[in-house]
Structures are given as C-alpha cells and as structure tokens.
Amino acid sequence: MAHPVYQKPFPPSAPPVVGKVTHHSIELSWSREWGEPRTGPPEHWIRYRVEEQDPKTHTYSTIYIGYSRHYIVEGLASSTSYKFRLRVTSPSGQSSLSTPVCVSTAREPISGRNLHQAVNMNDVEELSKILQSGTVDVNVCDKLGFTPLMVAAQKGYARLVHMLVEHGADVRMKNSSGKDSLMLACFAGYVDVVRYLRGFVGGWGGRDGGGCSPLHWAADGGSLQLVTYMIQDGCQLDVRDSSLWTPLMRVCAVSGNAAVASLLIKAGADVNVRDKDGKTPLMVAVLNNHEELVKLLLDGGADYHVKNEFGSGAAEMAKAFGRENILSLLEGRRIL
Incomplete structure (x- = not known):
C-alpha cells in the first residue's frame, strides 16, 4: 500500500x-x-x-x-x-x-611544498609571492630534512638565497647530518653564495655531525676559486674532523684532487699531521693510489719515515697494497 x-x-x-x-x-x-x-x-x-x-x-x-x-x-x-x-x-x-x-573548489592553500617547489624551480616570482603571503614557515623542511635555504644554497641560486635570508631564513639551521647552508654551498663550490652566507655565521667555525668544517666540504667539492677565497679569508687550514682528518687528509682520501692539495700545502697546511690511527696524508695518499699527491706531499716536506701505530710507513703500505707506480716513484727518490 x-x-x-x-x-x-x-x-x-x-x-x-x-x-x-x-x-x-x-x-x-x-x-x-x-x-x-x-x-x-x-x-x-x-x-x-x-x-x-x-x-x-x-x-x-x-x-x-x-x-x-x-x-x-x-x-x-x-x-x-x-x-x-x-x-x-x-x-x-x-x-x-x-x-x-x-x-x-578553492585554490590549494600555500604550503611548504609550494615553497620548496618554487626554490627547486628557481622561480623568483613565485617565491616572492609565497614569502610575501607570510603564511608559510620559511624554515620548513622537505622530506630529506633540507630547508629552502639549504636547497637554494647547494644549487647556487644566489638571488633566492638573498630573498630567503631577508625573510627570516635561519642560516645556522642544520640538516640531519649536521650540515648547514654554508657547508652545502661550499661543497657545491658557489663562491658568491658562500661569501654572502659567511657574513651571517661569523666565520668558518661550523661543524657537521662528523666534525667536518666548511673547508673540509670545499676541499671535497674541488672548487679552486672557493678554496682560494677561504684561505685568503683566514680559514683555519688544519681543522680536524671526528677522525682527526684535516681538509688535506680528506683530499688524499676522497677526491685525490692535486690542485686543491697544492693550494692547501702552499698555504701552509701540515703535511705531517696524523689521524687517530697514526696515518699521515702521505700514507693516505699511498693507500688510495694518488700518485700525484704523493709527489706533492714529498715535495712539500712530508716525512716518509713516519710509522703508524701498527709500525707501517708509506713505503710498507705501498708494498703491501701493490702500488707499483708509487713504489717506482719512491725508488726513484731513493726512499726505499
């Protein structure tokens, strides 16, 4: 019914x-x-x-x-x-x-994602709009723990770096590994960005989670122009990380960049400094088969008689690891 x-x-x-x-x-x-x-x-x-x-x-x-x-x-x-x-x-x-x-539907509200997108795209106009809106934290981190300033610094976007700092970006903020924007710019080799950020941190004394300084990262990055600027600005040459490695030691272990090593040595870097295992830059260069660095270090006064805590020196390491080219070099200098 x-x-x-x-x-x-x-x-x-x-x-x-x-x-x-x-x-x-x-x-x-x-x-x-x-x-x-x-x-x-x-x-x-x-x-x-x-x-x-x-x-x-x-x-x-x-x-x-x-x-x-x-x-x-x-x-x-x-x-x-x-x-x-x-x-x-x-x-x-x-x-x-x-x-x-x-x-x-309404336009999506401005968020940290929009801010990071504008920085990654080097979009000056969009970044300006977002910063002027005042609705987004200028120090918001992305999924990797990087702030917009860190991203802009490591990409060398100098204008964006200036804009972010002017709107309150924290220059001293660090990512999960302890690196700040200055260190990231040092590794990337952007002198103009480094010069600008250096004025806000008051020097080169910063350290990341492994104890590395801006000069460690600049040496790793390999920019001769930047390393030269930092040396001329009074950057400490023999600053040590948590393994007691100086920037020169890292060059000997990581990049093998002879040009960077030459700059450091000529500026007065200690060629006989020792890490926590007693290794010197010469030993590290031998272990990593950096023949050109071995030459530079010997010419710069490296002591080939020094032994590590296990009683091995550069010559013994060259023999143990079969570094025939370096053995020939040492023989030519009557070191063996």
Missing part, C-alpha cells in the same frame, strides 16, 4: 545548495520535500541521491544515497569545476530530478 502523503504528483526538486567550499571538499545540502514526515520506518521517508557528472563523458553517477539532507563531497582536486544534481524519491517510488549546480 502506497504511503498516502505522496499520492499527488511529485514536485520538481530544487538543486542542492552549496555550503562551505575548500580546496578538496564541497558541502551540499537540500531542503525538506513536502514537509517530509520522518515517522515510521525509513522506507516511509523520502530518499535523496546526489549525482556527480563525469566531465569527460557528461554522464552522472551516484556519490551519495540516503535520508540525510546534508553531504560533504571530499577528496576533490583544487581549483576544479564540478557539477552535481539531486534526485529525490518518495516512498511510493515517484522521483524528480533537480537541475545541475556547478561549483569550483
């Missing part, structure tokens, strides 16, 4: 009313139809169905069905237009369909 209230023709439905709109959701509501009695079991109530249009096929699919007069559509894309319509069905099976309502 049909419900008596709905025997007369079913009226056309009004379109859903748009409420709060965000960048990912749209609130929809609708009024009660015909007084909509809510007595008795739900099957005697009016049922509502919200339908969304597919923009490609222009067909509608149901996204909500029930008895509520309120629904929030979530998981939407920002700055996107959507079209919805309401289908109302009476307990007797009669139904009516509203005209569609078109509504667009």
